[in-house]
Amino acid sequence: QVYLVESGGGAVQVGAALNLSCETSASVFYYYAMAWFRQTPGKEREFVAAISRSGGNTQYEDSVKGRFTISRDNAKGTTYLRMNSLNLADTATYYCAARYVNHDRVHIDLKDYAYWGRGTQVTVSA
Numbered sequence: 001q002v003y004l005v006e007s008g009g010g011a012v013q014v015g016a017a018l019n020l021s022c023e024t025s026a027s028v029f030y031y032y033a034m035a036w037f038r039q040t041p042g043k044e045r046e047f048v049a050a051i052s053r054s055g056g057n058t059q060y061e062d063s064v065k066g067r068f069t070i071s072r073d074n075a076k077g078t079t080y081l082r083m084n085s086l087n088l089a090d091t092a093t094y095y096c097a098a099r100y101v102n103h104d105r106v107h108i109d110l111k112d113y114a115y116w117g118r119g120t121q122v123t124v125s126a
Contacts (some may be wrong), residue, residue: 002026002115004096009120012086016124020081022096022117029077030054033099033107036070036081038092038122045095049081050106059106063089086124093119 008020026032035050049070050059058070069082079096097113107113 002032002098004098004115004117006094006096006117006120009094009122011123011125014087014124014126016086017082017084018086018122020083020094020096020120020122022079022081024077024079024098026077026098030074031100031102033101033105034070034072034079035097035099035107035113036079037095037097037110038090039095039119040092045110046092047108047110048094050108051079052104052106053101054104056104057106059108083122086122088124088126091122091124093121095119 003025005023033053036048037045038048039045047061051070051072055072067085072079096117098115099107099113
């Protein structure tokens with residue numbers, strides 16, 4: 001079993017920045033494609049950003065392109081999400097997800113991910 005723990009969420013104002021972190025218990029973190037999803041009450045969980053196991057490939061949801069940056073440190077077993085210029089629509093619970101892979105492609109479908117963290121709350125207000 002792989003356990004993921006998110007951190008870094010908080011309450012900020014429009015235009016602020018936050019840095020989210022996702023720590024994994026896996027000793028072979030390099031072999032996991034990683035992603036961030038977010039969800040608000042009553043809505044479907046939404047893809048935010050994904051990164052391949054090497055970090056060489058990334059993909060973002062349209063609304064966060066140019067504002068969010070996903071990265072990873074394989075030596076530390078940590079995945080990051082740098083969020084700049086936050087707006088009201090970014091308010092959500094952010095979840096980290098991991099998928100064991102034998103390739104260096106990204107996965108953006110939540111059904112592809114077997115392991116999930118418990119989430120960290122991001123609240124953006126005016």
